[in-house]
Amino acid sequence: MDTTYSVKTSSLLDFDRKHLWHPYTSITNPLPVYPVESAEGVRIRLANGKELIDGMASWWAAIHGYNHPVLVDAIREQAARLPHIMFGGLTHGPAVNLARLLVECSPEPLEKVFLADSGSVAVEVAMKMAVQYQRARGFKEKNRFLSLRSGYHGDTFHAMSVCDPVTGMHGMYKNILPEYYFAEAPHCCFGGEWDPGDLASITRILQDRHSRICAVILEPVIQGAGGMRFYHPEYLRQVRSLCDQFEVLLIADEIATGFGRSGKLFGCNHAGISPDIMCLGKALTGGCMTLAAVLATAQVESVISSAAPGIFMHGPTFMGNPLACKTAEASIKLLFSSDWQTAVANIESQLIKGLFPLRPMKHVRDVRVLGATGVVELTSPVDMAAVQREFVARGVWVRPFGKLVYVMPPYIIDNNDLRTLTQAICQVVERIKTL
């Protein structure tokens, strides 16, 4: 190792420790962070030269792996032409071409596109649409939301208000966070048997409160950061018809599930349903840039426009950023030109083969796999820093949280790397007993 290099790295780390917040951390009591030099394909290269096989796709986003030449070229070209321009009163090819792709590939009646700048903002936008829609229909009282326990929808205030009240730490924001309705999360697993009893909670709330509820918001099929649960698509189908019955909109938050992660292009496709509003983010740009999109039906849009103020009230500074839109267009085309269904199905079977042997262990509560997502749920929370260190020592990048050790690798990962990844998980989970 070159010494000037490591001096540079240690001063970088020093400054980071003193001044930078990382997600959900303290600067006073920092958890270890690993300086990254570069990343390519499924390899993350640390500043000390060590290479790690990526199991996280940078939180669902880097579906094509890192530094993909097609995406890098798209970014380079667009950066040289027009990296940004305001979207008020102006438009451009990257936004239009991306919107055309999104309308084409999303469930049928979704055709109006709002380009937002991050997932949480997309959720805020979807929630505002639902409120404006009901208000425009004359239902001013229908201004509250119904979501599911164990859900996750983002970190801004209204997005947080529909996250699981316990893991979303609603108690900490009491009196400033709006209080909404929560249905029990469905118990029937994906691939398991369907029990109509799963609908009791959400049906009861809709029966009692529909006059106050503008929309149901949920993550289709995979509940992500709120618990990594995979539920039965029949639940989704039934909730769709309950929403119609009670004149409540259905918002599908596909920010984590979108673009093939669950084995179908969107989680909704497992149930053959279409939401009234859909949020996309994360993998939208292949993990290169922050961008999100909210898709709505023509019905939602026209009702919003039919009543005062006659416009949809939102418009971020970086709305429709050309650099991000161009990257998203390139990423979606790259996905469609690949055999991603086979790649995801292969990851699914390798994860099953590699992780299911953990099932009998006493401190393992459950092991589940859906599409390119594998989850080992333990009986008690892990020491994240220690477990992360164990993974790095084995040459893989896995970041657990709470009781969950989970992976959602880039779709391009090959079977050798997958084997290394699942073997490392088995070894570390085995060691967790003693950590």
Ligand SMILES: *Cc1c(COP(=O)(O)O)cnc(C)c1O
């Ligand atoms: C990550 C996530 C969000 C929030 O997106 P950000 O880009 O982090 O703001 C919202 N909903 C779901 C389902 C997510 O997984």
